[in-house]
Amino acid sequence: MQHIHLPFGGALWQLSSSPCCPVLRSRHSLSTLPFYSITLWIILGVLMCPCCVQCLIFKVGILGPWNCDPYYAKSLPAIASRLAVGRINEDFSLDLGCTMDFVILQEACETSKALTSFVQYENMVDAFVGPTNPGYCNAAALMGKNWDKSIFSWACINYELDRVQGYPTFARTLPSPTRVLFSVLRFFSLANIAIVSSNEDIWIDTAAKLASALRSQGLPVGIVVSMGNNDTMLEDTLLSIQNAGKIKVIIMCMHSALIGGEQQKSFLMKAYDMGLTKGQYVFIPYDTLLYSLPYTNTTYFPLQNNTKLRKAYDAVLTITIESDLMSFNEAYNMAKRFGELMVSQEPEQVSPLFGTIYNSLYLLAKSMHNARRAGKWFSGSNLASFTRNITFSGFNQNIRMDAQGNGQTDYVILDTDGWGSELYRCFYVKLSLDKVLFAGTYIHFPAGSPPPSDSSCWFDPNAICTGGVEITYVIISFVMALIMVLGSIGLTLFIRRRIQQIQLIKGPNRILLTLEDLTFINPQLSKRKITLEDLCDSKSYIEEKSTGERSRSVNSMATATHETSNVAVYEGDWVWLKKFKEGHFKEVKQSTTKIFTKMKDLRNENVNPFLGFFTDCEMFAIVTEHCSRGSLHDLLRNEDVKLDWMFKSSLLLDLIKGMKYLHHREFPHGRLKSHNCVVDGRFVLKITDYGYSEILETQKAPKETPPPEDLFWTAPELLRDPESPRKGTYKADVYSFAIILQEVVVRGTPYCMLGLSPEEIIRKVKKPPPMCRPTVAPDQAPLECIQLMKQCWSEQPDRRPPFDQIFDQVSNKNISDNTERMCHVNTVNTASRMESTGLPYRIHVNISTVNILRSLNDGYKIEVRGKTELKGKGIEETYWLVGKSNFTKPLPKPPEIKPGDNWQDMMTEEIKSLFRKANRQVDKPKI
Structure with a gap:
């Protein structure tokens, strides 16, 4: 003084x-x-x-590395002290008998130099708030005892300092960090610890003192190490922790990354790169124990601006002083608003250690008040002893000291939500109750749960723990885990089944269809037995359906029901129903719906898509897209269709690609034959009837003996085994492909060249030798194709190549080339669009046709029609071909079409009339 x-x-x-x-x-x-x-x-x-x-002045020295450590300087010690001292001197509830003043004392960052400078401050002040370096706390406390000057410190760790007899002038301004950590670790049953520090003396000494204090509590601190000065040393540090084996908690003694600490940022990012932040370790920053980190509605820019750091920080549990009055930012802003802080820095630019300095000075003032009221001198020992039973409102929280002078201030455990840049309060650390209480938000552990717990004996002061796990704990944990797992599995299965049941009958991807979903149409149309009058009707039907007049279009067709037709309209498109025989189904089993879901997920150009399963009126059927060209079997028998080798190889390549896709999806066909390969309007082959046999298998439908001619495509090993699986095998599908290949090559039925009955063929195939196979002449197909066919129908299934190999052989041997087919498809698309956008009695041509006609110099007359959109080409100029020079025959006069006229109906009626007239001419008896 x-x-x-x-x-x-x-x-x-x-x-x-x-x-x-x-x-x-x-x-x-x-x-x-x-x-x-x-x-x-x-x-x-x-x-x-x-x-x-009041003329008496009590001067306090604020001791810290304010000049040599920029992060400590961010706490603005002079500003915090001035604010605290100003409020103390104006606080009428405090009877100090003097005026408090302060002086900022510099503490060297090297521990040895810090102790030397501390000795020089003996006569400068009446009491100390500090030191901040735990490395010389014991020495400073002994000097304070010799000088009879009080030492009020928030940073000292050594548990020996709590002995009043040895250090009577020492007082803690915060609860012991060791005590807080022990409470949290005990709550989570995490005992095996590693401590990593940055390279400054203050943090190296902090790590050493913290390890000693935790070991005194009985906890196994395995590794105490600094992180090193470069990336290699940092990686070695993390590897040593990883190789230690039992480590569960890593305490980081360094400046927090949340207040700009670059070393902690580098440490966490390197741990993330090495895969150490996935939940096997819990990272705890030490320095946040020394201040009140704001968390309510606070976004931390280091996390917001660094994705890797944000992900790594998901493994960090932040323990800090509870802000039970207001957050640090709010208290700081309030002081600025009332003119108590004349500074330009915003709270985000200031370290929350600002509040700790403020609280330490106020605790000292409260102790002076108690000593004066007790009629005691302001000696160091008196001020340290009169910190007992003190409660006051600190900078932004309540500060409480118990009867022994130990801090009872509450702490909180903060955590991120795993992807954001904010911290959320998860648990309270109630030191007065010696409990950790849930605060309403669950901790987001990266692995979904904390690391495996350690034995509780580590936290029992009366037990000697060797690191083993108690059998009782193991049994309880196993039973609880088993109950949780079984409960979770049961709940998951129940929810999944309910969702599947709902998806089966509702929504855009529903599977189970009824009469309300389908409109059955004339089966003659589906079989392509269409007269000219039927064609006009069907065209009219489609056009009217597109404008919403669906009911009238259906009535215009021949009466069709689910019993008489396999063709229906579903969501505006034609579909085909593959019906099951009566007795195969009574109800759809749960296992069958799984097959439906698997079939629904199949998406490939050469696999006919499964649209749903019809189940109504005691009829069950697979619903797939309707392909207008019929099956491959029908196409091969249609003599009006010219099939050159290029066309055949294109169809075969489609078949190979479709089967390759099914086998990749682990879906053997089991019924592959030319009847089950359909061709759409673009002459693209698609595989259908997949899953049919598997559905029969799951429904336990009775097995039926098919006629011999339906067994031509069945592999011999399946013919010999009556118990063979209905769903077939991959090798059996390859055999079936070989028989289809024979059909395509010779354009005939299987074994058509042998002249044997179906029964005799099946008998010979089933019981060789000699091996019975179709005969194909070398001049009917390329040699590579015939060799491939023989490989695929090999008697030994293991010698049959998979479809991947078949596809490679076909591609490498140039058996198939899609160039001409693509040209054909392009021609079909162009002609279709030109036809659909034309007008009656008009010849609609595009620019390429015009160029050809003009090059002939035959006097063709062309008129510009206008812009027309062509599929795959965009918008092009199109033309009318209206005549030719010296062409004297009369041309039909195009009717006048007014805007809004339905000229399609006009032409339909005219065509019908001409067709009826032609029929009457045919029906007249010949004379």
């Missing part, structure tokens, strides 16, 4: 450090005259009054 010297009559008044009254000491004897005696007593009375008592 500094004293004000008042000269009077040669006497020197020196004010003592007594909180009660000054002590008068004189060099010269005073006169004994009554006047001087009266004057002396008057002056004494004035000095004893409160206004003069």
Whole structure:
């Protein structure tokens, strides 16, 4: 305490450090005259009054590495101290008997130099707030004892400092960090610890002291290491932790990345790169234990601007002082708003250690108040002892000290949500209750749960723990885990089954269809037995359906029901129904719906898509797309269709690609034959009837003996085994492909060249030798194709190549080339679009046709028609071919078409009339 010297009559008044009254000491004897005696007593009375008592100054030294560590400097120690001292001196509830003042004392970042500088501060202050370096806390506390000056520190760790007999002038301004960590680790049953520090002396000493304190509590601290100065050393540090085996918790003694700590940022990002942040470790920053980190509605820019750091921080549990009054940012802004802080820095630019400095000074002032009220001197030991049973409102939280002077301030455990840049309060650490309480938000562990727990004996002071796990804990954990797993599986299966049941009958991807979903149409149309009049009707039907007149279009067709037709309209498109025989189905089993879902997921150009399963009116059928060209079997028998080798190879390549896709999806066909290969309007082959046999198998439908001619495509090993699976095998599908290949090559039925009955053929195939196979002449197909066919129908299934190999052989041997086919498809698309956008009695041509006609120089007359959109080509100029020079035959006059006229109906009626007239001419008896 500094004293004000008042000269009077040669006497020197020196004010003592007594909180009660000054002590008068004189060099010269005073006169004994009554006047001087009266004057002396008057002056004494004035000095004893409160206004003069305030002339006493109690100076506090704020000790820290403020100049050498930029992160400590961000706590603005001078500003925080000025705010605290200003409020203390104006607080009428505090009876200090003096004025508090402060001075900022610099602490070197090297521990040895810090201790040297501390010795020099003996006569500068009356008390210390500090030190911040735990490395010389013991020495500083002993010096404080010798000087009888109090040491109020938030950073000292050593548990020995709590012994009043050895360190009577030392007081903690915060709860012991070891005590807080022990409570949290005990709650999560995590005992095996590694401590990593940055490279500064202050943090290296912090790590060493923390390890010693935790070991004194019985916890196994396995590794204490600094992170090194480069990336290689950092990686070695993390590898040593990884190789240690039992480590569950990594405590980081360094500046927090949330306040800009670059070393912690590098440490966490390297741990992320090495895969150590996936949940096997819990990372705990140490320095956040020393201040109140804001978390309510607070976004941390280091996390927001760095995706890798944000992901790594998901493995971090942040323990900090609870902000039960208001957040640090709010308290800081309020002080600025009231003019108490004349600074330009925003709260996000200031370290929350600002509040810790403030609270330490206020705790010292409260201790002085208690000592003065007790009539005690402001000695170091008195001030340290009078910290007991103190409660006050700190900077932004309540500060509580118990009867032993131990801090009881609440802490919180904060965590991110795994993807954001905010922290959420998950648990309270109630030191007064010695409990950790749930705060309403669950911790988001990267692996979904904390690391495996350690034995509880580590946290029992009366037990000697060797690291084993208690059998009771193992049994309880196993039973609980089993119950949770079984419950989760049961709940998951129940929810999944309910979702599947709903998806089967509702939504755009529903599978089970009824009469409400399908409109059955004339089966003659589906079989392509169409007369000219039927064609006009069907065209009219499709056009009217597209404009919403569906009911009238259906009535215009021949009456069709689900019993008489296999063709229906579903969502505007024609579909084909593959019906099951009566007795195969009574109800759809759960296992069958799984096959439906698997079939629904198949998507390939050469696999006819499964659209649903019809189940209504006691009829069951697979619903697939309707292919207008019929089956491959029908196409091969149709003599009106010219099939050159290029066309055949294109169809075969489609078949190979479709089967390759099915086998990749682990879906053997089991019924592959030319009847089950359909061709659409673009002459693209698609495989159908897949899954049919598997559905029969799951429904336990009775097996039926098919006619011999239906067994031509069945592999011999399946013919010999009556118990063979209905769904077939991959090798059997390859055999079936070989028989289809024979059909395509010779354009005939299987074995047509042998002249044997179906029964005899099946008998020979089933029981060789000799091996019975179709005979194909070498001139009917390329040699490579015939060799491939023989490989595929090999008697030994293992010698049959898979479809991947078949596809490679076909591609490499140039058996198939899609160029001509693509040209054909392009021609079909162009002609279709030209026809659909034309007008009656008009010849609609495009620019390429015009160029050809003009090159002939035959006098063709062309008129510009206008812009027309052509599929795959965009918008092109098109033309009318209206005549030819010297062409004298009369041409039909195009009718006048007004905007809005339905000229399609007009032409349909005209064509019908001409067709009926032609029929009457045919029906007339010949003379």
